[in-house]
Amino acid sequence: MGFMNLFKHFLSDGWGVHPDDHKRPAADAPVRIMPVPTKLYLPLQQHLGGPARPVVLVGQKVKKGEIIAEAQGMVSAPIHAPTSGTIVAVTEVTAPHPSGLTLPAIILESDGADEWCELRGCNDPFALEPAEIGKRVAAAGVVGLGGAAFPSAVKLIGASRAQVTTLVINGGECEPYLSCDDRLMRDAAAGIVDGIRIMLHATGAQIALVGIEDNKPEAIATMAAATADFPQVQVRPVPARYPMGSEKQLIQVLTGIEVPADGRPADIGVVVHNVGTALAVRVAVREGKPLISRLVTVNGACASAPGNIEVRVGTLAEEVIAYAGGLKGEGLGLARRVMGGPMMGMQIPHWRVPVVKGTSGILALDAGEVAEQEPNPCIRCGSCVKACPMGLLPLEMSARIRSEAFDEAIDLGLKDCIACGCCAYVCPSRIPLVQYFVHAKGELAAQDRAKLRTEATKKLAQQRQERLEREAREKAEAAARRKAEREAAAKATAATAETQGASA
Amino acid sequence: MNTAPFTAQPVASPHAHGGNSVTRTMFRVQLALVPATLYGFWLFGWPAFFLWLLTILACLGFEALSLKCMGSGRIKATLHDGSALLTGWLLAMTLPPWAPWWVAVVGGFIAIVIGKQVFGGIGQNVFNPAMVARVALLVSFPVPLTQWVTPLPMTHLAAPDFVDGLRIFLGSLPQPDAIASASLLGFTKTEMSRGIDLIHSLGGEHAPALSWIGARSGSFGESASLLVLAGGVYLLLCRIITWHAPAAVLAGLAIPSAIGHAVDPAHYLSVETHLLSGAAVLGAFFIATDYVTSPNTGAGQIVFGLGIGLLTWVIRTFGGYPEGMAFAILLMNALTPVIDRFAKPRILGRDRKGKALDVPQTKGA
Numbered sequence: 044m045g046f047m048n049l050f051k052h053f054l055s056d057g058w059g060v061h062p063d064d065h066k067r068p069a070a071d072a073p074v075r076i077m078p079v080p081t082k083l084y085l086p087l088q089q090h091l092g093g094p095a096r097p098v099v100l101v102g103q104k105v106k107k108g109e110i111i112a113e114a115q116g117m118v119s120a121p122i123h124a125p126t127s128g129t130i131v132a133v134t135e136v137t138a139p140h141p142s143g144l145t146l147p148a149i150i151l152e153s154d155g156a157d158e159w160c161e162l163r164g165c166n167d168p169f170a171l172e173p174a175e176i177g178k179r180v181a182a183a184g185v186v187g188l189g190g191a192a193f194p195s196a197v198k199l200i201g202a203s204r205a206q207v208t209t210l211v212i213n214g215g216e217c218e219p220y221l222s223c224d225d226r227l228m229r230d231a232a233a234g235i236v237d238g239i240r241i242m243l244h245a246t247g248a249q250i251a252l253v254g255i256e257d258n259k260p261e262a263i264a265t266m267a268a269a270t271a272d273f274p275q276v277q278v279r280p281v282p283a284r285y286p287m288g289s290e291k292q293l294i295q296v297l298t299g300i301e302v303p304a305d306g307r308p309a310d311i312g313v314v315v316h317n318v319g320t321a322l323a324v325r326v327a328v329r330e331g332k333p334l335i336s337r338l339v340t341v342n343g344a345c346a347s348a349p350g351n352i353e354v355r356v357g358t359l360a361e362e363v364i365a366y367a368g369g370l371k372g373e374g375l376g377l378a379r380r381v382m383g384g385p386m387m388g389m390q391i392p393h394w395r396v397p398v399v400k401g402t403s404g405i406l407a408l409d410a411g412e413v414a415e416q417e418p419n420p421c422i423r424c425g426s427c428v429k430a431c432p433m434g435l436l437p438l439e440m441s442a443r444i445r446s447e448a449f450d451e452a453i454d455l456g457l458k459d460c461i462a463c464g465c466c467a468y469v470c471p472s473r474i475p476l477v478q479y480f481v482h483a484k485g486e487l488a489a490q491d492r493a494k495l496r497t498e499a500t501k502k503l504a505q506q507r508q509e510r511l512e513r514e515a516r517e518k519a520e521a522a523a524r525r526k527a528e529r530e531a532a533a534k535a536t537a538a539t540a541e542t543q544g545a546s547a
Numbered sequence: 548m549n550t551a552p553f554t555a556q557p558v559a560s561p562h563a564h565g566g567n568s569v570t571r572t573m574f575r576v577q578l579a580l581v582p583a584t585l586y587g588f589w590l591f592g593w594p595a596f597f598l599w600l601l602t603i604l605a606c607l608g609f610e611a612l613s614l615k616c617m618g619s620g621r622i623k624a625t626l627h628d629g630s631a632l633l634t635g636w637l638l639a640m641t642l643p644p645w646a647p648w649w650v651a652v653v654g655g656f657i658a659i660v661i662g663k664q665v666f667g668g669i670g671q672n673v674f675n676p677a678m679v680a681r682v683a684l685l686v687s688f689p690v691p692l693t694q695w696v697t698p699l700p701m702t703h704l705a706a707p708d709f710v711d712g713l714r715i716f717l718g719s720l721p722q723p724d725a726i727a728s729a730s731l732l733g734f735t736k737t738e739m740s741r742g743i744d745l746i747h748s749l750g751g752e753h754a755p756a757l758s759w760i761g762a763r764s765g766s767f768g769e770s771a772s773l774l775v776l777a778g779g780v781y782l783l784l785c786r787i788i789t790w791h792a793p794a795a796v797l798a799g800l801a802i803p804s805a806i807g808h809a810v811d812p813a814h815y816l817s818v819e820t821h822l823l824s825g826a827a828v829l830g831a832f833f834i835a836t837d838y839v840t841s842p843n844t845g846a847g848q849i850v851f852g853l854g855i856g857l858l859t860w861v862i863r864t865f866g867g868y869p870e871g872m873a874f875a876i877l878l879m880n881a882l883t884p885v886i887d888r889f890a891k892p893r894i895l896g897r898d899r900k901g902k903a904l905d906v907p908q909t910k911g912a
Binding site for chain 2: 142292301310312385386387388390406420434435438454456462464467468469
């Protein structure tokens with residue numbers, strides 16, 4: 044077995060990439076708290092799932108923390124007023140999306156008082172029923188703060204139903220440049236651990252494993268100190284390697300279990316939450332405060348004063364950057380604006396895009412960092428194969444997608460792709476591989492929709508055909524019946540006449 | 548093919564890059580070839596230098612010509628990637644050091660036009676272009692391709708000077724008979740065919756010597772196994788190549804030759820002879836690791852390399868040609884798509900066949 048393991052070790056060079064993390068000095072700068080801007084732009088869809096539905100009217104005065112849009116559907120999250128003020132519009136704003144398309148949003152004008160609405164906290168969350176914690180987390184609009192923004196309550200309740208055994212807390216923060224989770228763990232370790240314990244209670248899991256990349260020794264130290272009294276919460280340093288913070292990879296590294304391709308972590312008894320989410324859960328349950336602000340890393344070579352800033356949800360990136368110290372040289376060297384991390388974040392067309400619940404970073408990258416170059420042909424070097432954390436063949440998939448053989452790309456595992464960007468990061472030919480995969484996934488979704496539509500049309504046409512046939516048949520039958528009746532009547536008359544004639 | 552969505556400004560992540568490029572990769576490989584090449588110049592003199600230079604120029608020229616004929620707008624960028632230069636360089640390394648000028652030109656034409664551009668250019672060729680050219684030359688012009696010379700270092704008195712070297716290269720000055728020689732593999736093959744077994748042929752005083760530093764007759768760049776090996780190790784260290792293919796090639800050659808030599812030393816050459824002769828080391832580290840024509844995964848590269856090693860040994864031992872590396876590589880190149888089909892990495896959360904792993908049903912639902 045020893046030999047086999049050695050052999051295996053040589054066979055697999057290890058997935059992922061080791062990008063320059065660019066986390067310092069931003070990670071070491073103390074958190075700055077940004078004052079409330081005059082106007083907040085709150086998109087109704089800040090989470091995965093159905094958009095929230097506004098429950099306020101234009102001109103209505105709201106207090107800080109008051110619900111302004113309610114959850115809609117099974118997977119959704121409500122949105123709360125990040126400050127007190129007046130609703131000035133329900134309209135469309137540019138969303139944090141590379142297309143630059145607009146999303147419906149509520150615009151709130153601050154009254155400067157920043158006055159809380161009435162809050163319903165809880166001094167002993169461990170006395171609450173797990174389901175009640177789920178309800179409170181849902182009501183507070185807490186979503187995954189790692190970036191995907193999946194409604195946390197849905198996960199907590201689902202985990203409790205699936206009877207998970209292990210709670211994995213993601214403190215990996217493997218994306219370069221970002222340090223908001225790192226900062227949170229250094230500054231609010233006690234609150235995070237409290238949140239983790241509440242989550243353990245809510246899910247029924249026995250143990251919580253906090254995975255932190257070993258490039259954050261300060262966070263590991265403070266978290267280890269904060270968990271010292273709670274043996275059920277364990278800090279586990281993991282190697283710094285991108286994408287360590289990806290759900291499936293982190294689960295495998297921490298527990299040694301693989302999530303089945305068509306399953307969810309809950310199927311193998313695991314649920315994953317981000318450290319920031321843990322803190323938001325604590326605040327939601329203990330203090331009754333909804334999720335209305337978050338830590339955002341402002342970074343990139345063009346940012347004058349990189350650092351972490353506590354920002355109200357709905358603040359424009361423009362204002363965050365201005366508060367953080369602006370851009371170097373009035374933004375002259377700016378090559379790309381990114382929301383999120385450089386590996387999976389999205390390019391935004393301009394800075395007038397609001398921070399949403401899932402925004403972990405605002406990056407002002409210069410040309411050197413983006414390193415954009417014209418793509419060359421693939422030389423089949425296999426770097427992407429070695430880097431892919433999912434064990435896919437990006438070069439083969441992209442070749443299939445180029446020739447629009449989407450089915451073959453699916454056979455190669457297109458749907459297992461997590462769009463982490465490792466392949467494109469290492470590609471010597473600079474092929475925008477992720478772009479291919481995103482394009483193919485979009486194309487497939489469009490095909491599925493078109494298929495549904497054709498099927499629906501076909502069904503309608505078929506129904507119409509059946510109806511027409513039925514009507515024709517019925518008409519014919521009715522005509523035949525009437526004819527038969529007429530003939531019978533005529534016969535009867537004739538017979539009567541005959542009998543009458545005979546009798547006459 | 549619809550390329551419109553991809554030529555537009557890329558908006559998808561990632562917004563960073565590791566910094567690797569095709570040019571850089573090719574440059575590193577060329578760097579790794581420098582020691583063996585310089586040593587080759589010293590060993591075989593000016594004719595070898597002219598051969599090297601013209602082979603590379605021919606490859607670059609034919610690359611530019613093909614691109615121009617195809618109406619490509621990226622001639623400069625494509626030449627800049629360094630792949631045609633590398634093909635020419637590798638081809639020159641495998642040629643007899645005093646081969647005449649037209650060998651270089653014809654070789655460049657076959658390598659670039661027939662071996663690469665006909666398939667669609669960089670990344671599309673099934674066979675290694677340098678090996679295609681080498682084999683086509685060997686089959687078409689066996690005489691100039693098997694005329695080896697004894698090493699005659701540049702500092703040696705009898706070594707041709709610049710002008711004489713040029714004249715030998717251009718064919719206006721005949722090769723002095725005294726320095727003609729046979730390679731060890733060729734010599735033993737000939738002797739075997741005359742019924743003289745290895746013990747007697749290698750024991751004889753005419754037997755070509757074999758040395759690690761390459762002071763023996765052979766192709767211009769591949770005789771100094773130690774220097775070629777050093778280049779290979781450099782490529783391993785800077786992660787241009789992985790250990791899979793080279794190790795497998797050498798193992799595939801060493802294992803059967805060890806068995807054969809142990810059974811009958813009179814008919815089977817020793818491991819050392821096999822590994823140090825001909826293109827073994829160059830092929831293992833520089834040709835079998837060609838990105839385009841080798842499998843994508845480590846497991847696939849091991850199968851590929853073992854196949855090359857084994858076929859080389861078979862051809863050398865039982866075939867009509869004394870050296871079989873180029874043939875073995877071309878044969879395994881043809882198998883690469885098949886190997887790639889079977890040696891796929893396992894997708895996380897799926898089994899080897901691509902079926903999703905079972906969801907454990909142990910917990911009460």
